[in-house]
Amino acid sequence: MKKGRRSTEPSAEGRSSGATEESSTLLTIPAAKATTFTTPLDGVPDLPxxxxxxxxxxxxxxxxxxxxxxxxxxxxxxxxxxxxxxxxxxxxxxxxxxxxxxxxxxxxxxRVGAWFRIDQHGFAYGIGRKAPDAWATAAPTYVAWSSIARQPDLAYDVGVANTSRADALNPSLRFWYRSREGALAQYVMPMQLRDDVFRCLRFRNSHVLRVVLLQQLASRGLRFHPDVFLEAAVDPETWEQRRALRWVPWVGTGVTLGSLFLLIDITWPTARIIACTLAILVLGSAGTIAMMRRDPRLNRVITFTPTAE
Incomplete structure (x- = not known):
């Protein structure tokens, strides 16, 4: 089993999703933003x-x-x-x-250090100061682009895997591929492109790496859950960085909790405090959802025009 959780069964999250391919948004990767490889692209770990x-x-x-x-x-x-x-x-x-x-x-x-390498054939990541010489065969995390496949039982092929509350702070990217035996398997990798924060806090060029990774997946006509671009802080149309995308729900939650704390010192009747608490929760949730829905692309499955090999 490679680094990253693998499974041959569709997840309950994907089966229960209300998104459908019919309600998807079709986009094209701008030619000016498309990535071409002459040499492998390596992550630059922030060692200090x-x-x-x-x-x-x-x-x-x-x-x-x-x-x-x-x-x-x-x-x-x-x-x-x-x-x-x-x-x-x-x-x-x-x-x-x-x-x-x-x-x-x-x-x-x-022993600080981690590596991430991506080229025209595939990608891999791991711990250590640099990638192995034969990284495409030695790294257990290696996945070839040619093996990437659709998951016909789900409404999308590329999504975010949040299996616990801790994953909300460090979400994982999930997609599907064909193993050497031909079975459809799931690949899950951290969106931060590294497993251990104490071995690598971040990659200095992590945004570039994520964009290249997502473009390689997008060029194969896969269907993306919009949360992928929210967590990656990438505009799916321009491929520019948009940090505000990821922090909208967190800001909404913070404002809601802050408003609730203000009620602690107010000497109102209990019934009024309960009513205000419910009102704040409802308005906070509605406000956050409204902000998220301002961009219709981020409320439907996103599909990209396949790029000719």
């Missing part, structure tokens, strides 16, 4: 930023471990021996976890 992140994490974990180490004495002074023993046991467990996290972070700090 990654090391700074590791250092910050090490300081925070070390401070937590020191705090845990000081708790047993305080517990012995303030609690009965039986209760103090339970607290000491929890402290030992927490201290052990902190030490383990600290060791893992130090190891990541000493």
């Amino acid at each position: 930023g990654t090391r700074l992140l590791c250092l910050g994490a090490m300081v925070a974990i070390a401070a937590f471990a020191i705090l845990m180490g000081s708790l047993p004495k305080a517990a012995a002074d303030r609690f009965a021996p039986k209760d103090a023993f339970l607290i000491d046991a929890l402290v030992v467990i927490a201290f052990g976890l902190a030490v383990g996290m600290l060791v893992a972070t130090v190891r990541a700090f000493l």
